[in-house]
Amino acid sequence: MDQLSALLAYKILAVLGWLVLLLGLERLFPLAKVVGGFKRVAKNLSLAGVNALLSPLIVVPVSAFAASHALGWRPDWWAGWTGLVLDILVLDLWIYWWHRANHEWPLLWRFHEVHHLDEFLDASSALRFHFGEVLISSLVRAAVILLLGVPLLSVVVFETLLAFNTMFHHSDVKLPPRLERALSWIIVTPSIHWVHHHAIRRDTDSNYASLLSVWDRLFGSRSGTVRTPGMEIGAEGLKDRSFAELLARPFEER
Secondary structure, three states: OHHHHHHHHHHHHHHHHHHHHHHHHHHHOEOOOOOOOHHHHHHHHHHHHHHHHHHHHHHHHHHHHHHHOOOOOOOOOOOHHHHHHHHHHHHHHHHHHHHHHHHHOHHHHHHHHHHHOOOOOOHHHHHOOOHHHHHHHHHHHHHHHHHHOOOHHHHHHHHHHHHHHHHHHHOOEOOOHHHHHHHHOOEOOHHHHHHHOEOOHHHHOOOOOOOEOHHHHHOOOOOOOOOOOOOOEOOOOOOOOOHHHHHHHHHOOO
């Protein structure tokens, strides 16, 4: 566990450094001129803080247990660097379908809606999730790890790449158009993911990919809407809420 603890510590430092860098860059070089203020960022980071407390108590132990009790059917060639790449592809494909399920299944949407109630987008939006969604996701992911025998190292590497890219594609950093077009063929970029946060439900229910952009093209969920700097962000017909109200939101009577 000492090696795992060190790996997780490096991951946390790297993710925090990337967050600070993006929060600075998107305020120096923004695409959308109107962004939320400090209170909004603090609210997003408070939600992230709740999940950070749960991570060592529940999320990491659940993943570690699943990895140590995984079914031992994996062939020898599914190891090393080849195995790591395949694990990343499998986990990214899983998270595409899990994200899609969070939009299509009403019970899961109750929790995921908290993420979409943000009326602006920046790097902090990538950390804005209800603890209920995080807990449910960790349990479902544990089943994937258990069934496919995914090593814990692969999980940590994937989660690190995912954290870096989700903060990037939620960010308000203005990129050279040619660079963003080129990147969008490989990874999810702000031009893709901002459409997913468009306050029009048909766009919200599209562009589900998180790391690699190929899944939406492959499974027909890519929106034809083009992002604009003035695009309205949020959940259609709803307004953002206070920190306490967001924690209670999934449990409200609808």
